[in-house]
Amino acid sequence: MKKNIMKKLGVFAILFAFGLSALGSGESNDSTKDIVSASEAGSDAASDASADDSAGAADVAEEDADLSIEEQVLIDQDGIKVTATGIEHDAFMGTGVKLLLENNTDKNVMVGCTALIVNNYMISDLFASEVAAGKKANDTMYMMSSDLKAAGISNIGQIEIYFHVYDSDTYDALFDSDVVTIQTSKYNEMDLQADEEESGYELWNQDGVRIIGKYVDENSFWGTGVLLYIENTSGRNIGINCDDMSINGFMVDPVFSATVYNEKKSFDDITIFSSDLEENGIDKVNDIELSFHIYDADSWSTICDTGAITFSVDQAAE
Structure with a gap:
Protein backbone atom coordinates (compact mmCIF):
# COMPACT_ATOMS: atom_id res chain seq x y z
CA MET A 1 0.00 0.00 0.00
CA LYS A 2 2.81 2.41 0.89
CA LYS A 3 4.45 1.74 -2.50
CA ASN A 4 1.20 2.51 -4.32
CA ILE A 5 0.69 5.76 -2.38
CA MET A 6 4.24 6.90 -3.15
CA LYS A 7 3.76 6.04 -6.82
CA LYS A 8 0.59 8.11 -7.01
CA LEU A 9 2.26 11.03 -5.21
CA GLY A 10 5.14 10.87 -7.67
CA VAL A 11 2.81 10.87 -10.65
CA PHE A 12 0.87 13.82 -9.19
CA ALA A 13 4.11 15.77 -8.71
CA ILE A 14 5.06 15.18 -12.35
CA LEU A 15 1.60 16.22 -13.51
CA PHE A 16 1.79 19.35 -11.38
CA ALA A 17 5.09 20.27 -13.02
CA PHE A 18 3.59 19.74 -16.46
CA GLY A 19 0.66 21.91 -15.46
CA LEU A 20 2.98 24.73 -14.43
CA SER A 21 4.83 24.29 -17.70
CA ALA A 22 1.63 24.71 -19.70
CA LEU A 23 0.70 27.81 -17.71
CA GLY A 24 4.14 29.30 -18.17
CA SER A 25 4.25 28.71 -21.91
CA GLY A 26 0.87 30.32 -22.33
CA GLU A 27 1.84 33.60 -20.69
CA SER A 28 3.69 35.09 -23.64
CA ASN A 29 3.96 33.98 -27.24
CA ALA A 51 3.06 28.08 -31.40
CA ASP A 52 0.19 28.77 -29.06
CA ASP A 53 0.16 26.56 -25.97
CA SER A 54 -2.52 28.47 -24.09
CA ALA A 55 -5.08 25.69 -24.39
CA GLY A 56 -4.71 23.29 -21.49
CA ALA A 57 -6.25 20.03 -20.40
CA ALA A 58 -9.62 21.69 -19.81
CA ASP A 59 -9.84 22.75 -23.46
CA VAL A 60 -8.90 19.29 -24.69
CA ALA A 61 -11.45 17.65 -22.41
CA GLU A 62 -14.15 20.05 -23.61
CA GLU A 63 -13.35 19.33 -27.27
CA ASP A 64 -13.65 15.59 -26.61
CA ALA A 65 -16.81 15.81 -24.51
CA ASP A 66 -18.77 13.72 -27.03
CA LEU A 67 -15.97 11.19 -27.59
CA SER A 68 -16.84 7.59 -26.77
CA ILE A 69 -15.64 4.02 -27.28
CA GLU A 70 -17.24 0.61 -27.14
CA GLU A 71 -16.18 -1.61 -24.25
CA GLN A 72 -13.52 -4.07 -25.38
CA VAL A 73 -10.99 -6.48 -23.91
CA LEU A 74 -7.50 -5.20 -24.72
CA ILE A 75 -5.39 -7.98 -23.25
CA ASP A 76 -6.20 -11.33 -21.63
CA GLN A 77 -2.88 -13.06 -21.08
CA ASP A 78 -1.21 -15.09 -18.33
CA GLY A 79 -3.91 -14.25 -15.81
CA ILE A 80 -3.92 -10.52 -16.54
CA LYS A 81 -6.99 -9.00 -18.17
CA VAL A 82 -7.37 -5.36 -19.19
CA THR A 83 -10.68 -4.02 -20.48
CA ALA A 84 -11.32 -0.57 -21.92
CA THR A 85 -14.65 0.54 -20.45
CA GLY A 86 -15.06 4.12 -21.63
CA ILE A 87 -13.60 7.60 -22.03
CA GLU A 88 -12.84 9.90 -19.09
CA HIS A 89 -13.11 13.68 -19.46
CA ASP A 90 -11.28 15.56 -16.72
CA ALA A 91 -10.79 19.34 -16.55
CA PHE A 92 -7.29 18.96 -15.05
CA MET A 93 -6.01 15.68 -16.48
CA GLY A 94 -7.59 15.94 -19.92
CA THR A 95 -8.90 12.98 -21.92
CA GLY A 96 -8.22 9.38 -20.93
CA VAL A 97 -9.22 5.78 -21.49
CA LYS A 98 -10.94 4.16 -18.51
CA LEU A 99 -9.54 0.71 -17.80
CA LEU A 100 -10.63 -2.25 -15.69
CA LEU A 101 -7.57 -4.27 -14.66
CA GLU A 102 -7.95 -7.82 -13.33
CA ASN A 103 -5.10 -9.76 -11.76
CA ASN A 104 -5.91 -13.46 -11.56
CA THR A 105 -2.35 -14.47 -10.68
CA ASP A 106 -0.68 -15.09 -7.31
CA LYS A 107 1.68 -12.13 -7.84
CA ASN A 108 1.29 -8.42 -7.24
CA VAL A 109 1.67 -6.78 -10.63
CA MET A 110 2.19 -3.36 -12.15
CA VAL A 111 0.57 -2.63 -15.48
CA GLY A 112 2.31 0.10 -17.45
CA CYS A 113 2.52 1.40 -20.97
CA THR A 114 5.60 1.31 -23.21
CA ALA A 115 3.99 3.31 -26.02
CA LEU A 116 0.78 5.29 -26.50
CA ILE A 117 -0.05 6.36 -30.05
CA VAL A 118 -2.99 8.60 -31.00
CA ASN A 119 -3.89 9.18 -34.66
CA ASN A 120 -0.38 7.92 -35.58
CA TYR A 121 1.38 10.39 -33.22
CA MET A 122 3.47 9.24 -30.26
CA ILE A 123 1.81 10.69 -27.14
CA SER A 124 3.22 10.85 -23.60
CA ASP A 125 1.41 9.03 -20.82
CA LEU A 126 1.93 8.74 -17.07
CA PHE A 127 0.16 5.41 -16.62
CA ALA A 128 1.18 2.80 -14.07
CA SER A 129 -1.36 0.85 -12.05
CA GLU A 130 -0.60 -1.66 -9.30
CA VAL A 131 -3.00 -4.56 -8.81
CA ALA A 132 -2.58 -6.98 -5.91
CA ALA A 133 -2.77 -10.72 -6.46
CA GLY A 134 -6.35 -11.86 -7.07
CA LYS A 135 -7.70 -8.29 -7.13
CA LYS A 136 -9.15 -5.79 -9.61
CA ALA A 137 -8.60 -2.08 -10.11
CA ASN A 138 -10.20 0.75 -12.05
CA ASP A 139 -7.77 3.28 -13.47
CA THR A 140 -7.46 5.77 -16.34
CA MET A 141 -4.74 6.15 -18.96
CA TYR A 142 -4.60 9.87 -19.71
CA MET A 143 -3.23 11.28 -22.95
CA MET A 144 -0.92 14.26 -22.42
CA SER A 145 -2.97 17.27 -23.59
CA SER A 146 0.14 19.27 -24.57
CA ASP A 147 1.19 16.46 -26.93
CA LEU A 148 -2.28 16.29 -28.47
CA LYS A 149 -2.24 20.03 -29.03
CA ALA A 150 1.24 20.01 -30.57
CA ALA A 151 0.09 17.33 -33.01
CA GLY A 152 -3.04 19.30 -33.88
CA ILE A 153 -5.29 16.53 -32.60
CA SER A 154 -8.78 17.71 -31.73
CA ASN A 155 -10.57 14.58 -32.98
CA ILE A 156 -9.16 11.45 -31.34
CA GLY A 157 -10.03 8.62 -33.71
CA GLN A 158 -7.56 5.82 -33.03
CA ILE A 159 -5.64 4.90 -29.89
CA GLU A 160 -2.85 2.31 -29.99
CA ILE A 161 -1.39 0.97 -26.74
CA TYR A 162 1.56 -1.29 -25.95
CA PHE A 163 1.24 -2.65 -22.40
CA HIS A 164 4.12 -3.72 -20.16
CA VAL A 165 3.31 -5.96 -17.18
CA TYR A 166 5.79 -6.78 -14.43
CA ASP A 167 5.98 -8.15 -10.88
CA SER A 168 5.72 -5.11 -8.61
CA ASP A 169 7.66 -6.84 -5.81
CA THR A 170 10.63 -8.17 -7.78
CA TYR A 171 10.35 -5.87 -10.83
CA ASP A 172 10.73 -8.93 -13.08
CA ALA A 173 9.04 -8.47 -16.45
CA LEU A 174 6.06 -10.75 -17.00
CA PHE A 175 5.16 -9.82 -20.57
CA ASP A 176 4.89 -7.06 -23.14
CA SER A 177 1.69 -7.03 -25.14
CA ASP A 178 1.36 -6.68 -28.88
CA VAL A 179 -0.25 -3.43 -29.96
CA VAL A 180 -3.93 -3.12 -29.06
CA THR A 181 -6.05 -0.70 -31.06
CA ILE A 182 -9.12 1.23 -29.99
CA GLN A 183 -11.30 2.98 -32.56
CA THR A 184 -13.36 5.81 -31.13
CA SER A 185 -16.65 7.38 -32.19
CA LYS A 186 -14.58 9.96 -34.13
CA TYR A 187 -12.57 7.44 -36.14
CA ASN A 188 -13.92 8.63 -39.49
CA GLU A 189 -13.08 12.27 -38.75
CA MET A 190 -9.78 11.93 -36.90
CA ASP A 191 -6.89 14.34 -37.45
CA LEU A 192 -4.00 12.60 -39.22
CA GLN A 193 -1.74 15.55 -40.00
CA ALA A 194 -0.93 18.63 -37.95
CA ASP A 195 -1.66 21.87 -39.81
Whole structure:
Protein backbone atom coordinates (compact mmCIF):
# COMPACT_ATOMS: atom_id res chain seq x y z
CA MET A 1 0.00 0.00 0.00
CA LYS A 2 2.81 2.41 0.89
CA LYS A 3 4.45 1.74 -2.50
CA ASN A 4 1.20 2.51 -4.32
CA ILE A 5 0.69 5.76 -2.38
CA MET A 6 4.24 6.90 -3.15
CA LYS A 7 3.76 6.04 -6.82
CA LYS A 8 0.59 8.11 -7.01
CA LEU A 9 2.26 11.03 -5.21
CA GLY A 10 5.14 10.87 -7.67
CA VAL A 11 2.81 10.87 -10.65
CA PHE A 12 0.87 13.82 -9.19
CA ALA A 13 4.11 15.77 -8.71
CA ILE A 14 5.06 15.18 -12.35
CA LEU A 15 1.60 16.22 -13.51
CA PHE A 16 1.79 19.35 -11.38
CA ALA A 17 5.09 20.27 -13.02
CA PHE A 18 3.59 19.74 -16.46
CA GLY A 19 0.66 21.91 -15.46
CA LEU A 20 2.98 24.73 -14.43
CA SER A 21 4.83 24.29 -17.70
CA ALA A 22 1.63 24.71 -19.70
CA LEU A 23 0.70 27.81 -17.71
CA GLY A 24 4.14 29.30 -18.17
CA SER A 25 4.25 28.71 -21.91
CA GLY A 26 0.87 30.32 -22.33
CA GLU A 27 1.84 33.60 -20.69
CA SER A 28 3.69 35.09 -23.64
CA ASN A 29 3.96 33.98 -27.24
CA ASP A 30 6.78 36.53 -27.63
CA SER A 31 9.11 33.93 -26.11
CA THR A 32 8.69 31.53 -29.06
CA LYS A 33 10.95 32.04 -32.09
CA ASP A 34 11.01 30.18 -35.39
CA ILE A 35 13.93 27.94 -36.26
CA VAL A 36 15.54 28.93 -39.57
CA SER A 37 18.75 28.37 -41.49
CA ALA A 38 21.70 30.55 -40.55
CA SER A 39 21.27 32.59 -43.75
CA GLU A 40 17.59 33.32 -43.03
CA ALA A 41 18.04 34.51 -39.44
CA GLY A 42 16.49 37.95 -38.99
CA SER A 43 15.22 38.11 -42.58
CA ASP A 44 11.71 38.22 -44.00
CA ALA A 45 12.17 34.65 -45.25
CA ALA A 46 11.34 33.33 -41.82
CA SER A 47 7.70 32.96 -40.87
CA ASP A 48 6.20 34.17 -37.60
CA ALA A 49 6.18 31.74 -34.71
CA SER A 50 2.96 29.81 -34.77
CA ALA A 51 3.06 28.08 -31.40
CA ASP A 52 0.19 28.77 -29.06
CA ASP A 53 0.16 26.56 -25.97
CA SER A 54 -2.52 28.47 -24.09
CA ALA A 55 -5.08 25.69 -24.39
CA GLY A 56 -4.71 23.29 -21.49
CA ALA A 57 -6.25 20.03 -20.40
CA ALA A 58 -9.62 21.69 -19.81
CA ASP A 59 -9.84 22.75 -23.46
CA VAL A 60 -8.90 19.29 -24.69
CA ALA A 61 -11.45 17.65 -22.41
CA GLU A 62 -14.15 20.05 -23.61
CA GLU A 63 -13.35 19.33 -27.27
CA ASP A 64 -13.65 15.59 -26.61
CA ALA A 65 -16.81 15.81 -24.51
CA ASP A 66 -18.77 13.72 -27.03
CA LEU A 67 -15.97 11.19 -27.59
CA SER A 68 -16.84 7.59 -26.77
CA ILE A 69 -15.64 4.02 -27.28
CA GLU A 70 -17.24 0.61 -27.14
CA GLU A 71 -16.18 -1.61 -24.25
CA GLN A 72 -13.52 -4.07 -25.38
CA VAL A 73 -10.99 -6.48 -23.91
CA LEU A 74 -7.50 -5.20 -24.72
CA ILE A 75 -5.39 -7.98 -23.25
CA ASP A 76 -6.20 -11.33 -21.63
CA GLN A 77 -2.88 -13.06 -21.08
CA ASP A 78 -1.21 -15.09 -18.33
CA GLY A 79 -3.91 -14.25 -15.81
CA ILE A 80 -3.92 -10.52 -16.54
CA LYS A 81 -6.99 -9.00 -18.17
CA VAL A 82 -7.37 -5.36 -19.19
CA THR A 83 -10.68 -4.02 -20.48
CA ALA A 84 -11.32 -0.57 -21.92
CA THR A 85 -14.65 0.54 -20.45
CA GLY A 86 -15.06 4.12 -21.63
CA ILE A 87 -13.60 7.60 -22.03
CA GLU A 88 -12.84 9.90 -19.09
CA HIS A 89 -13.11 13.68 -19.46
CA ASP A 90 -11.28 15.56 -16.72
CA ALA A 91 -10.79 19.34 -16.55
CA PHE A 92 -7.29 18.96 -15.05
CA MET A 93 -6.01 15.68 -16.48
CA GLY A 94 -7.59 15.94 -19.92
CA THR A 95 -8.90 12.98 -21.92
CA GLY A 96 -8.22 9.38 -20.93
CA VAL A 97 -9.22 5.78 -21.49
CA LYS A 98 -10.94 4.16 -18.51
CA LEU A 99 -9.54 0.71 -17.80
CA LEU A 100 -10.63 -2.25 -15.69
CA LEU A 101 -7.57 -4.27 -14.66
CA GLU A 102 -7.95 -7.82 -13.33
CA ASN A 103 -5.10 -9.76 -11.76
CA ASN A 104 -5.91 -13.46 -11.56
CA THR A 105 -2.35 -14.47 -10.68
CA ASP A 106 -0.68 -15.09 -7.31
CA LYS A 107 1.68 -12.13 -7.84
CA ASN A 108 1.29 -8.42 -7.24
CA VAL A 109 1.67 -6.78 -10.63
CA MET A 110 2.19 -3.36 -12.15
CA VAL A 111 0.57 -2.63 -15.48
CA GLY A 112 2.31 0.10 -17.45
CA CYS A 113 2.52 1.40 -20.97
CA THR A 114 5.60 1.31 -23.21
CA ALA A 115 3.99 3.31 -26.02
CA LEU A 116 0.78 5.29 -26.50
CA ILE A 117 -0.05 6.36 -30.05
CA VAL A 118 -2.99 8.60 -31.00
CA ASN A 119 -3.89 9.18 -34.66
CA ASN A 120 -0.38 7.92 -35.58
CA TYR A 121 1.38 10.39 -33.22
CA MET A 122 3.47 9.24 -30.26
CA ILE A 123 1.81 10.69 -27.14
CA SER A 124 3.22 10.85 -23.60
CA ASP A 125 1.41 9.03 -20.82
CA LEU A 126 1.93 8.74 -17.07
CA PHE A 127 0.16 5.41 -16.62
CA ALA A 128 1.18 2.80 -14.07
CA SER A 129 -1.36 0.85 -12.05
CA GLU A 130 -0.60 -1.66 -9.30
CA VAL A 131 -3.00 -4.56 -8.81
CA ALA A 132 -2.58 -6.98 -5.91
CA ALA A 133 -2.77 -10.72 -6.46
CA GLY A 134 -6.35 -11.86 -7.07
CA LYS A 135 -7.70 -8.29 -7.13
CA LYS A 136 -9.15 -5.79 -9.61
CA ALA A 137 -8.60 -2.08 -10.11
CA ASN A 138 -10.20 0.75 -12.05
CA ASP A 139 -7.77 3.28 -13.47
CA THR A 140 -7.46 5.77 -16.34
CA MET A 141 -4.74 6.15 -18.96
CA TYR A 142 -4.60 9.87 -19.71
CA MET A 143 -3.23 11.28 -22.95
CA MET A 144 -0.92 14.26 -22.42
CA SER A 145 -2.97 17.27 -23.59
CA SER A 146 0.14 19.27 -24.57
CA ASP A 147 1.19 16.46 -26.93
CA LEU A 148 -2.28 16.29 -28.47
CA LYS A 149 -2.24 20.03 -29.03
CA ALA A 150 1.24 20.01 -30.57
CA ALA A 151 0.09 17.33 -33.01
CA GLY A 152 -3.04 19.30 -33.88
CA ILE A 153 -5.29 16.53 -32.60
CA SER A 154 -8.78 17.71 -31.73
CA ASN A 155 -10.57 14.58 -32.98
CA ILE A 156 -9.16 11.45 -31.34
CA GLY A 157 -10.03 8.62 -33.71
CA GLN A 158 -7.56 5.82 -33.03
CA ILE A 159 -5.64 4.90 -29.89
CA GLU A 160 -2.85 2.31 -29.99
CA ILE A 161 -1.39 0.97 -26.74
CA TYR A 162 1.56 -1.29 -25.95
CA PHE A 163 1.24 -2.65 -22.40
CA HIS A 164 4.12 -3.72 -20.16
CA VAL A 165 3.31 -5.96 -17.18
CA TYR A 166 5.79 -6.78 -14.43
CA ASP A 167 5.98 -8.15 -10.88
CA SER A 168 5.72 -5.11 -8.61
CA ASP A 169 7.66 -6.84 -5.81
CA THR A 170 10.63 -8.17 -7.78
CA TYR A 171 10.35 -5.87 -10.83
CA ASP A 172 10.73 -8.93 -13.08
CA ALA A 173 9.04 -8.47 -16.45
CA LEU A 174 6.06 -10.75 -17.00
CA PHE A 175 5.16 -9.82 -20.57
CA ASP A 176 4.89 -7.06 -23.14
CA SER A 177 1.69 -7.03 -25.14
CA ASP A 178 1.36 -6.68 -28.88
CA VAL A 179 -0.25 -3.43 -29.96
CA VAL A 180 -3.93 -3.12 -29.06
CA THR A 181 -6.05 -0.70 -31.06
CA ILE A 182 -9.12 1.23 -29.99
CA GLN A 183 -11.30 2.98 -32.56
CA THR A 184 -13.36 5.81 -31.13
CA SER A 185 -16.65 7.38 -32.19
CA LYS A 186 -14.58 9.96 -34.13
CA TYR A 187 -12.57 7.44 -36.14
CA ASN A 188 -13.92 8.63 -39.49
CA GLU A 189 -13.08 12.27 -38.75
CA MET A 190 -9.78 11.93 -36.90
CA ASP A 191 -6.89 14.34 -37.45
CA LEU A 192 -4.00 12.60 -39.22
CA GLN A 193 -1.74 15.55 -40.00
CA ALA A 194 -0.93 18.63 -37.95
CA ASP A 195 -1.66 21.87 -39.81
CA GLU A 196 1.88 23.11 -39.19
CA GLU A 197 3.60 19.75 -39.76
CA GLU A 198 5.54 20.92 -42.80
CA SER A 199 6.57 24.33 -41.46
CA GLY A 200 9.94 24.91 -39.82
CA TYR A 201 13.52 24.16 -40.82
CA GLU A 202 14.50 20.64 -41.89
CA LEU A 203 17.43 19.49 -39.77
CA TRP A 204 17.73 15.90 -41.03
CA ASN A 205 16.15 13.72 -43.72
CA GLN A 206 17.85 10.43 -44.46
CA ASP A 207 17.04 6.70 -44.48
CA GLY A 208 13.41 7.26 -43.54
CA VAL A 209 14.09 9.54 -40.56
CA ARG A 210 13.03 13.16 -40.89
CA ILE A 211 13.57 15.84 -38.22
CA ILE A 212 12.20 19.38 -38.51
CA GLY A 213 13.04 22.18 -36.08
CA LYS A 214 9.78 23.98 -35.31
CA TYR A 215 10.55 26.77 -32.86
CA VAL A 216 12.49 27.74 -29.75
CA ASP A 217 10.56 28.67 -26.60
CA GLU A 218 12.74 30.81 -24.35
CA ASN A 219 10.14 30.75 -21.56
CA SER A 220 9.47 27.04 -21.09
CA PHE A 221 9.10 25.63 -17.57
CA TRP A 222 12.70 24.38 -17.17
CA GLY A 223 14.39 27.11 -19.21
CA THR A 224 14.45 26.94 -23.00
CA GLY A 225 12.78 24.34 -25.19
CA VAL A 226 13.47 23.44 -28.83
CA LEU A 227 10.42 21.80 -30.41
CA LEU A 228 11.10 19.12 -33.03
CA TYR A 229 8.79 17.30 -35.42
CA ILE A 230 10.01 13.74 -36.10
CA GLU A 231 8.71 11.36 -38.77
CA ASN A 232 9.79 7.71 -39.00
CA THR A 233 9.34 5.71 -42.21
CA SER A 234 12.56 3.70 -41.76
CA GLY A 235 10.93 0.30 -41.33
CA ARG A 236 11.90 -0.02 -37.65
CA ASN A 237 11.26 1.63 -34.30
CA ILE A 238 13.85 4.30 -33.58
CA GLY A 239 15.27 6.22 -30.67
CA ILE A 240 16.94 9.63 -30.96
CA ASN A 241 19.31 11.38 -28.57
CA CYS A 242 20.96 14.79 -28.81
CA ASP A 243 24.74 15.19 -28.48
CA ASP A 244 27.37 17.95 -28.53
CA MET A 245 24.91 20.82 -28.27
CA SER A 246 26.06 24.43 -28.12
CA ILE A 247 24.12 27.68 -27.91
CA ASN A 248 25.74 30.88 -29.14
CA GLY A 249 29.04 28.96 -29.15
CA PHE A 250 28.78 27.71 -25.54
CA MET A 251 28.39 24.00 -24.74
CA VAL A 252 25.24 23.03 -22.82
CA ASP A 253 23.83 19.78 -21.43
CA PRO A 254 20.38 19.27 -22.98
CA VAL A 255 17.74 16.79 -21.93
CA PHE A 256 16.30 14.95 -24.91
CA SER A 257 15.27 11.40 -25.74
CA ALA A 258 12.61 10.49 -28.29
CA THR A 259 11.20 7.14 -29.33
CA VAL A 260 9.22 7.00 -32.56
CA TYR A 261 7.72 3.74 -33.78
CA ASN A 262 7.79 2.77 -37.44
CA GLU A 263 5.35 4.72 -39.64
CA LYS A 264 4.59 7.05 -36.73
CA LYS A 265 5.25 10.71 -35.96
CA SER A 266 6.13 12.72 -32.88
CA PHE A 267 6.58 16.22 -31.49
CA ASP A 268 9.34 16.34 -28.87
CA ASP A 269 11.20 19.06 -26.94
CA ILE A 270 14.92 19.44 -26.39
CA THR A 271 15.18 21.05 -22.95
CA ILE A 272 18.02 23.38 -21.96
CA PHE A 273 18.04 24.27 -18.27
CA SER A 274 18.06 27.92 -17.22
CA SER A 275 21.18 27.28 -15.13
CA ASP A 276 23.14 26.30 -18.26
CA LEU A 277 22.18 29.54 -19.96
CA GLU A 278 22.87 31.68 -16.90
CA GLU A 279 26.31 30.15 -16.31
CA ASN A 280 27.27 31.08 -19.87
CA GLY A 281 25.73 34.56 -19.77
CA ILE A 282 23.16 33.69 -22.44
CA ASP A 283 20.00 35.80 -22.26
CA LYS A 284 18.87 35.20 -25.84
CA VAL A 285 19.24 32.12 -28.04
CA ASN A 286 20.62 33.06 -31.46
CA ASP A 287 22.59 30.12 -32.87
CA ILE A 288 22.37 26.41 -32.10
CA GLU A 289 24.63 23.53 -33.08
CA LEU A 290 23.97 19.90 -32.23
CA SER A 291 24.16 16.35 -33.51
CA PHE A 292 21.68 13.49 -33.30
CA HIS A 293 22.38 9.87 -32.38
CA ILE A 294 19.74 7.72 -34.08
CA TYR A 295 19.45 4.06 -33.10
CA ASP A 296 17.20 1.01 -33.37
CA ALA A 297 14.88 1.19 -30.34
CA ASP A 298 14.57 -2.60 -30.14
CA SER A 299 18.17 -3.76 -30.68
CA TRP A 300 19.91 -0.54 -29.54
CA SER A 301 22.18 -0.77 -32.59
CA THR A 302 23.29 2.53 -34.10
CA ILE A 303 21.52 3.62 -37.27
CA CYS A 304 23.53 6.80 -37.74
CA ASP A 305 25.23 9.74 -36.07
CA THR A 306 24.36 12.88 -37.96
CA GLY A 307 27.41 15.02 -37.37
CA ALA A 308 27.10 18.71 -36.55
CA ILE A 309 23.88 20.46 -37.58
CA THR A 310 23.80 24.25 -37.32
CA PHE A 311 20.73 26.49 -37.35
CA SER A 312 19.61 29.86 -36.07
CA VAL A 313 16.66 31.37 -34.25
CA ASP A 314 14.65 34.10 -35.98
CA GLN A 315 14.54 37.32 -33.96
CA ALA A 316 12.72 39.35 -36.62
CA ALA A 317 9.40 39.17 -34.77
CA GLU A 318 10.73 41.11 -31.76
